[in-house]
Amino acid sequence: MSLGLKAIQTIRDFDIAGKTVFLRLDLNVPMENGKISDETRITASLPTIQYCIEKGAKIIIASHFGRPKSADDKEYSLEPVGHRLSEILNAEVILIDEPDSDATKALLHTLRKNQILLLENLRFHPGETKNSPEFANALATNIDFYINDAFGASHRAHASIHALPEIMPKNSGIGFLIEKEVQMLDSLMHNPKRPYLAVMGGAKVSDKIDVIEKLLDVVDGFVIGGAMAYTFLKAKGHDVGKSLVETDKVRYAKEMIERIEVRGKTLLLPVDHVVTQNIADTAGAKTTAGVSIEDGWMGVDIGPTTIRHYAAALKEAGTIFWNGPMGVFETPAFAKGTFGVAQAIAESQAIKIVGGGDSASAAQASGFADKMTHISTGGGASLEYLQGDRLPGLEILRDKRRLNNQA
Ligand code: ADP
Ligand code: MG
Numbered sequence: 001m002s003l004g005l006k007a008i009q010t011i012r013d014f015d016i017a018g019k020t021v022f023l024r025l026d027l028n029v030p031m032e033n034g035k036i037s038d039e040t041r042i043t044a045s046l047p048t049i050q051y052c053i054e055k056g057a058k059i060i061i062a063s064h065f066g067r068p069k070s071a072d073d074k075e076y077s078l079e080p081v082g083h084r085l086s087e088i089l090n091a092e093v094i095l096i097d098e099p100d101s102d103a104t105k106a107l108l109h110t111l112r113k114n115q116i117l118l119l120e121n122l123r124f125h126p127g128e129t130k131n132s133p134e135f136a137n138a139l140a141t142n143i144d145f146y147i148n149d150a151f152g153a154s155h156r157a158h159a160s161i162h163a164l165p166e167i168m169p170k171n172s173g174i175g176f177l178i179e180k181e182v183q184m185l186d187s188l189m190h191n192p193k194r195p196y197l198a199v200m201g202g203a204k205v206s207d208k209i210d211v212i213e214k215l216l217d218v219v220d221g222f223v224i225g226g227a228m229a230y231t232f233l234k235a236k237g238h239d240v241g242k243s244l245v246e247t248d249k250v251r252y253a254k255e256m257i258e259r260i261e262v263r264g265k266t267l268l269l270p271v272d273h274v275v276t277q278n279i280a281d282t283a284g285a286k287t288t289a290g291v292s293i294e295d296g297w298m299g300v301d302i303g304p305t306t307i308r309h310y311a312a313a314l315k316e317a318g319t320i321f322w323n324g325p326m327g328v329f330e331t332p333a334f335a336k337g338t339f340g341v342a343q344a345i346a347e348s349q350a351i352k353i354v355g356g357g358d359s360a361s362a363a364q365a366s367g368f369a370d371k372m373t374h375i376s377t378g379g380g381a382s383l384e385y386l387q388g389d390r391l392p393g394l395e396i397l398r399d400k401r402r403l404n405n406q407a
Contacts, residue, residue: 002186002189002385002388003390003398003403004182004183004186005174005179005182005183006398006403006406007398007399007400007402007403007406008173008174008394008397008398008399009172009173009174009397009399010173010174010175010176010179011048011051011052011145011147011173011174011175011176013173014145014171014173016052016055016056016057016144016145017055017056017057018056018057018058019057019058019144019145020057020058020059020060020108020142020143020144020145021052021057021058021059021060021143021144021145021146021147022060022062022139022140022143022145022146022147022164023045023048023049023052023059023060023061023062023147023149023175024062024063024146024147024148024149024150024153024160024161024164025041025045025048025049025061025062025063025149025150026041026045026063026064026149026150026151026152026153026377027041027042027045027061027063027065027078027081027085028041028063028064028065028066028152028153029041029042029081031080034080035080036080036081036084038361038364039084040360040364040375040377041152041377042081042084042085042088044177044377045149045175045177046088046089047175047176047177048147048149048175048176048177049061049085049089049116050089051175051176052147053089053091053116056113057145058108058111058117059116059117060096060099060108060116060117060118060119060142060143061085061093061116061117061118061119062099062118062119062122062139062160063078063081063119063121063122063150064121064122064123064128064153064158064160065077065078065081065121065122065123066121066123067123068121068123068124070124071120071124071125073124076121076123076124077095077120077121078095078118078119078120078121079095081118082095082118085116085118086116089116090114091114091115091116092114092115092116093115093116093117093118094107094115094116094117094118095118095120096117096118096119096120097120098138099119099138099139099141099142100137100138100139100141100142104117104141104142105141105142108142122158122159122160125138125159127159128158128159128160129156129158129159130159131157131158131159131162131163132159132163133159133163133167135159135163136159136160136163136164136166136167137167139159139160139164140164140167140168143168144171145171145172145173146164146165146168146171146172146173147172147173147174147175148161148165148172148173148174148175148178148393148397149174149175149176149177149178150178150393151177151178151181151182151376151377151378151381151382152377152378152379152380152381153381153393154178154378154381154391154392154393154394155380155381155384155385155389155391155392155393156392156393157392157393161392161393161396162392162393162396165396165397166396169396169397169399172396172397173397174394174397177377178394180374181374181376181377181378181382181385182385182394184353184373184374184376185353185355185376185382185385185386187319187351187353188218188319188321188353188386189214189218189386192218192318192319192351193318193319193350193351194220194318194319195220195221195266195316195317195318195319196218196219196220196221196317196318196319196320196321197219197220197221197222197223197266197313197314197317197319197320197321197350198212198215198219198221198222198223198320198321198322198323199222199223199224199225199310199314199320199321199322199323199324199341199345200212200222200223200224200225200226200228200323200324201224201225201226201227201228201229201323201324201325201326201327201338201359202226202227202228202323202324202325202356202358202359203226203227203228203244203324204227204228204244204246205228205231205232205246205249205252205253206246206249208228208323208324208383209249209252210383210387210388210389211323211383211386211387212256213387214386214387214388215321215386216256216259216260216263216265219265219321220265220266221260221265221266221267221268221313222260222265222266222267222268223268223310223313223314223341224267224268224269224270225270225302225306225310225324225325225326225327225337225338225341226324226325226326226327227243227244227299228324229269229270229299229302230243230244230245230299231245231246231249231250231253232253232256232257232269233269233270233291234250234253235250235251235253235254235256235257236254236257236269238291238292238293239292239293239294239295240293240299241275241293241294241295241296241297241298241299242295242296242297242298243273243275243293243297243298243299244298266313268309268310268313270291270299270302270303270306271290271291271303271305271306271309272287272288272289272290272291272302272303272304272305272306273287273288273291273293273299273300273301273302273303273306274286274287274288274299274300274301274302274303274327274333274334274336274337275287275288275293275294275297275298275299275300276297276298276300276334277296277297277298279298279300279328279331282331282333282334285300285333285334287303287304288303299327300327300328300331300334301326301327301328301329301334301335301336301337301338302326302327302337302341303337304336306337307336307337307340307341307344310340310341310344311340311341311343311344314341314344314345314348314350315344315347315348316348317348317350318350318351319350319351319352319353320345320348320350320351320352320353321353321354321355321386322341322342322345322352322353322354322355322359322363323354323355323356323359323383324356324358324359325338325358325359325362326338326340326341329362329365335365338362338366339362339365339366339367339368342362342363342366342368343366343368345368345371345372346366346368346371346372347371351373352371352372352373352374353372353373353374353375353376354372354374354375354376355376355378355382355383355386356376356379356382356383357379357380360375360376360377360379363375
């Protein structure tokens with residue numbers, strides 16, 4: 001069972017007035033043509049930043065941004081993010097290069113109320129991804145408290161996530177975003193409102209096996225779409241044409257189908273599809289009459305009858321966890337299934353939680369994002385958490401002694 005937030009301090013536990021707080025955020029936002037194309041991660045970080053401002057703390061914000069090869073890779077500068085932050089917060093955001101320089105120290109000394117420091121991309125330093133104690137020491141130089149609110153980065157043992165709080169365990173904790181993420185994801189595993197349906201899709205069964213295994217014990221049924229569906233349909237003996245099938249997972253899918261049936265749970269699979277001969281060919285795409293797909297054709301979305309079936313089931317659900325698009329939703333011609341399911345989830349009275357990077361984008365693109373109970377900013381971290389993996393960024397913050405006393 002997940003330990004949730006047990007024996008982890010939160011920002012509320014600290015008296016941060018007048019103190020310097022290092023806020024590790026996930027500001028790794030997607031960019032298109034030099035512009036931020038989706039601000040979700042910035043918006044999700046605001047409650048903790050605003051709390052620090054209200055309490056009168058001095059703030060150093062830090063984040064990674066993309067995968068720069070070196071500090072010369074200026075396209076990975078956090079500058080545009082700092083600019084956007086200053087607009088939203090109506091504050092001056094000062095970009096600093098070195099956490100432990102004299103300049104940073106001097107800035108902190110004279111920092112005014114409406115000024116915030118933003119440390120340049122953590123990955124400009126090779127020590128970050130190496131979880132280097134030296135780099136962590138540099139980060140720790142000028143700070144009183146460490147707050148991790150970067151849920152999407154907490155599955156990685158990097159210096160700003162792991163080595164840094166390890167140096168200062170008493171003064172380290174989480175922010176409001178991580179708190180909410182963990183509470184929401186935990187609610188999917190402990191006493192979920194029933195019936196509980198997991199909508200699974202996306203590219204590969206193999207990516208999702210651990211999550212499916214975990215969910216098998218708690219959900220009342222699976223609703224399956226995306227490329228993953230073809231491996232299941234193949235396992236049931238259907239013709240799937242040249243759809244993406246993981247041949248080495250067909251056997252697993254077959255066993256999975258049996259295990260779901262033995263437990264008396266629901267398994268919904270597509271009964272029709274949008275198919276094309278070539279993924280780039282949208283004009284030649286068509287809807288199949290039934291479940292079979294002809295040779296030479298590949299399934300790229302669930303069909304209209306399937307959407308109706310899925311929507312009817314989702315309408316009755318008490319809890320919905322959605323991970324994985326129903327089709328190649330990045331192509332508008334193949335997005336109807338994903339958006340239709342997003343709409344059905346949005347219109348359901350259920351507690352509805354979306355996890356996974358592409359699923360979060362799909363939820364945004366569908367226009368129904370604001371109807372979801374929670375869209376995890378976590379991407380991979382949300383799935384790792386759900387499948388029961390301990391996230392290094394959370395575990396390092398757990399006070400082992402307090403945990404043992406509580407147990
Ligand atoms: P998440 O990031 O939410 O966990 P995944 O990464 O598992 O989701 O899957 C998302 C990808 O799956 C999308 O890029 C989408 O185009 C792809 N996909 C969905 N359905 C199909 C399909 N039928 N054929 C090929 N790719 C698909
Ligand atoms: Mg993905």
